[in-house]
Amino acid sequence: MLFLELAKKRYSVRSFKNVPVEQEKLLQILEAGRVAPSAVNFQPLHFIVIREKEMLEKIAAGYERDWLREAPVIIVVCVDYQKAWRRPDGKGHGDIDAAIAIDHMTLAAAELGLGTCWICNFDSMKTYKLLSLPPRTAAVALLPLGYPADQGNPDRHDTKRKKFDELVHWDGYKA
């Protein structure tokens, strides 16, 4: 599949079939996250893969949406902020590293016919305690994974995104 085709195939899936994810596919998706670049190659990430029913329920309780309870797998993406690169002006890059890895995984999942949805609006402290994460480490995103039970809006790239010329500035910012 051409990259642009794959990028356009991915969408936020918020309804999942009651079908398990094959371990081989799950491993491929995690591998796509593993090979993602990180600032100075510091690799401050941890992926916690939740598959057991009871734990899925507890993790899903950090973001109270019925559809999240349908997901057969949730990958909790965590950043160790002590390991992440910090620019001389103090800006930490752990969240950027996490975003790249998550993007790799969402695209890998789409290629395999699986659906994902970024979730950042969850109770990170609840998840921190639930998973007994170490100090200076935080869960930054939940990534539910499963076979989609919905379909993306086919017009989404025309109707739900800025127009090309609103986004792209050639040779300097133009208001």
Ligand SMILES: Cc1cc2nc3c(=O)[nH]c(=O)nc-3n(C[C@H](O)[C@H](O)[C@H](O)COP(=O)(O)O)c2cc1C
């Ligand atoms: C950083 C980030 C955080 C997001 N957090 C949530 C979230 O907490 N809950 C949710 O339902 N969707 C969340 N989304 C999904 C966005 O709403 C979605 O990507 C956007 O509306 C574009 O739609 P698409 O993914 O179908 O192309 C998040 C996406 C990103 C990139």
